[in-house]
Amino acid sequence: MTGDASVALPLDSASLRSGAVHPDEEQVLVNRCLAGDPEAFRPLVQRYQRVTFSVALRMLGSRADAEDVAQQAFADAYAALDRFHGEGRSRAFYTWLLRIAINRAKDVLKSKKRTEEPLSAEAEGGQAMFAHDPGSPEAHAGQAEDRRRLQAALLTLPPQYREVLVLKDVEGLAYEEIGPILRLPITTLKIRVVRARARMRAALEEVR
């Protein structure tokens, strides 16, 4: 048994956001995949399924489309693993995967030329969650309504504003991480975030 086989990955989002994940662990898994062990990809899918699905969902507004995009992004990443070079950088695989997912989501937006759509599947998920929580139903209903309005407003924004808000404000990425994902200089990115937030506030006024 090699040392590679004993790699254990924390799967909680808190450790992801804190940057506590050691990049070498992921490079070991990538190397095992490249050596012909596809099961080594499973911990990476488990770790990043939430953020990949979330980004796709917020870009597209449909759970079905988001699942397709997330699947495709992971498959693309697996097929291109020989071109991934983490080089010890923190969260290198994470940002690389999100770049693929964002590009895939934008492909879907281009192909379907989507317009504003109600987020029916998301609303159903929210109601299911409340059914198991007996406390303060009014507060939960208010939060669900706010989330519905936020998503509806988000879907009215042009994709270049939507993507920066999803990465910056929804997922909480740093500008230094978003830059390589969207291939934008930091200064351009900051300006775009300011404009996107202004557009979002205006859109929220329109969405009821």
Add this chain to the structure above:
Amino acid sequence: MNQRDSQIPQDDELAARLATLRDVTPPPSLVPSVMQRIAEPAPVTLWTWLRRPRRFELRLSPLALAGLAVAGLLLVALLARDRRSGPVVSGRPTATAAHEAEVVLVRFVLVTSGAHQVALAGDFNGWDPGHTLLENADGRGTFATNLWLPRGAHEYMFVVDGQWVPDPTAPVRIPDGFGRTNSLLRL
């Protein structure tokens, strides 16, 4: 208080509200679907077919072998003469052998009028568009820089005022797997 300052609390509040959208549960079928998908053999595309290694056998008579060696030497001499013939005028990177074949000095040139800033991003600098800026060498849009690169294949793109563009004169371009193309340099 200027307008930007007055927007900061609003921005913080909006960001906090948007962060509530992070609470998403992916469908339970996602992981098994992905694992099933990657376990299936990949379809053979023209690109994968071209990249697949093959074994072939070549039989040459000593006379033909000697002829090939002479032709090779002539070609090397011809290329060496061309390298000394003048300055670079195209965007194609040119290489100068050094350090006994370990690293190579490469000159990247892009001629583009009206651009304010041109950067070089590639696998050799982590695809960081802020890492390697080209100098407007003649003040008329001929942007250039020299880099020492290890031998091997390198993918790169120029970033012209924030826009990613492939090298228009790169001898090889390859898809990056995400719908775009990178320029390829072999040293």
